[in-house]
Amino acid sequence: MRIYILFLTLSGLSSFVFAANELPDKQAEIPAVSKSASADYIKPRSLDAIPNSEFGKKVELGYSLFVNSQQMRGEFVGNELNCVNCHMQAGMKANAAPLWGAFMAYPAYRSKNDKVNSYAERIQGCFTYSMNGKAPQAEDPELVAIAAYSYWLAMGGILDKHGMQDMPVPELSDQEILQGGKIESFKLPADIAHLYPVDQRGNLTGRGYPKLEAPAQEPDLERGALVYQDNCSVCHGDDGLGIKGADKRAYLPPLWGAGSFNWGAGMHRINTAAYFIYENMPLGKSVQLTEQQAWDVAAFVNSHERPQDPRFSGDLEANAKTYHKHQGYYGKSVSGETLGAHSFPTGDEIIK
Ligand code: HEC
Ligand code: HEC
CATH class of the missing domain: 1.10.760.10 (Cytochrome c-like domain)
Known part of the structure; x- marks a missing residue:
């Protein structure tokens, strides 16, 4: 002991x-963001707001795979768990590694595999380890869907937080969604972009487990x-x-x-x-x-x-x-x- x-x-x-480029520990922990009583967490939109479009279908599928991951048992999932077991309330709950906090934090360097990981690669990590399975490839609809759902939670929550409840979540290409939100090319509405500088996007309050x-x-x-x-x-x-x-x-x-x-x-x-x-x-x-x-x-x-x-x-x-x-x-x-x-x-x- x-x-x-x-x-x-x-x-x-x-x-x-x-910082000295050594990798003493390949098991990367996501940075824990400290908790504050007055935290104004991002609140994702109600699922009813998912648009009835091709993009909306991906978001819906992502939700469904996330809460009932056993649909993928035998293909991508090798244990009895569902993603939602650890990322609670369908990946919306602050301080339970919410998907909105995660989406905005990639691409990012991860020592676990010693490279910059896109959001898609980070999701693949949880399939391999947490779900004891075989991760879907980036072009597989399952991976696109979970990434689309994460993006939709993040973007809807950010728009609402800044009084843009009427603005639909902009529809992005699969490529953009798989990348994640911590990259210059990921655009936020002009009036709020300054509130989310790229290097701060990985620190949204409520990300990770405190x-x-x-x-x-x-x-x-x-x-x-x-x-x-x-x-x-x-x-x-x-x-x-x-x-x-x-x-x-x-x-x-x-x-x-x-x-x-x-x-x-x-x-x-x-x-x-x-x-x-x-x-x-x-x-x-x-x-x-x-x-x-x-x-x-x-x-x-x-x-x-x-x-x-x-x-x-x-x-x-x-x-x-x-x-x-x-x-x-x-x-x-x-x-x-x-x-x-x-x-x-x-x-x-x-x-x-
Ligand atoms: C057994 C619990 C568990 C399950 C089940 C699980 N995860 Fe995770 N997940 C974690 C933990 C713990 C972390 C943080 C890892 C760390 O700090 O090393 C994490 C991190 C993540 C992240 C990055 C979070 C961030 O803020 O960087 C994403 C995205 C993610 N998981 C997606 C998924 C998806 C998708 C599934 C289902 C296919 C899933 N997880 C299933 C425990 C789990
Ligand atoms: C009232 C029932 C209940 C109690 C009591 C409970 N849990 Fe859980 N636990 C759950 C459920 C349900 C989930 C999955 C959460 C979800 O899907 O939203 C879960 C998820 C978990 C997970 C992540 C998923 C996994 O299978 O690894 C861990 C770890 C865990 N619980 C540990 C504990 C520990 C330790 C205690 C005691 C301090 C505890 N739980 C008490 C119901 C419970």
Whole structure:
């Protein structure tokens, strides 16, 4: 457990090292934007405002794929999750990594794959890791649709915020939509463009999951297990595998095991999970755990086995060394079991 201290120290250093073009940690975290009580979050338009046009059809499809991603099971999705499980309220909720905040933050450099990522590439990342699947290609209608939906949420919300409720969301080409909004060529109405300089677009209030301070005590699995029992198991199951309906689909999502996010997903990091949980769980009663409880339960959840990191090429230790220099249990031993060593079936094998 001493490891945490080391990681917390390292993460403080990483931005410095990063500036020197070193990549000590390939698992890029999105920057957490701090929370403010008076935050004037972007509020997307009602779905009723989606236009009845070819562009509107893409937006509608994007919404549908985002909230019911199991439509793509076996093709692009390899687990039991839906995008909306972590990007809540259909990707509209501030502080739950909303799509409007995300769209305006790309293209952007990501150390995870060491290049500038378009918005489409960032979405592909969540298919590969969070959904344990095989990402659609940029020209696939599914990817265009999710990007179009994100754009529509962002642009409608921005127009409304500045009193332009009557202005329809300008229809863009697929190419423009896949790129994202953090680029000179992405145009905002002339009167408000100065409020959104390109280099600030990645910092919209409410983007990402708000960061917590390092915990007073190191996260502890035993305390975490108790928090889990009292606050989480009723919905996510004593075994963490979620709760399934008669159709074998999870209506309450699994937190670990074969049907959950894999060892490459951002949520497997203890800090990212703590931020998400503190802000969003238990569902319907969020922000009632103490910060310490959020850290403890995040560690507990992430100390369980889940599908392999897709970057794994046979050597657990090597993979841990290359990709897991952060707060997580991949490659570590918990109760005598080495995590990351269990082979669940991957991708579409699970589906059948
Ligand atoms: C298991 C939870 C989970 C699921 C399911 C999930 N994501 Fe994510 N997503 C995350 C996390 C966590 C991050 C932030 C990553 C980080 O900090 O490393 C993220 C980041 C993103 C971002 C970038 C956000 C930003 O502000 O930069 C986009 C876009 C995105 N996800 C889209 C999707 C889509 C589309 C799906 C479904 C195909 C999906 N996600 C499914 C957890 C999830
Ligand atoms: C009242 C039911 C309920 C309770 C209690 C609850 N959750 Fe959730 N949880 C959900 C639902 C539903 C979702 C998916 C949210 C959505 O789709 O809008 C979710 C999503 C999640 C996710 C992201 C998706 C995934 O499967 O990984 C995590 C992590 C999570 N919960 C952790 C917790 C933790 C930890 C606790 C206890 C502190 C907790 N939840 C308590 C219902 C609940």
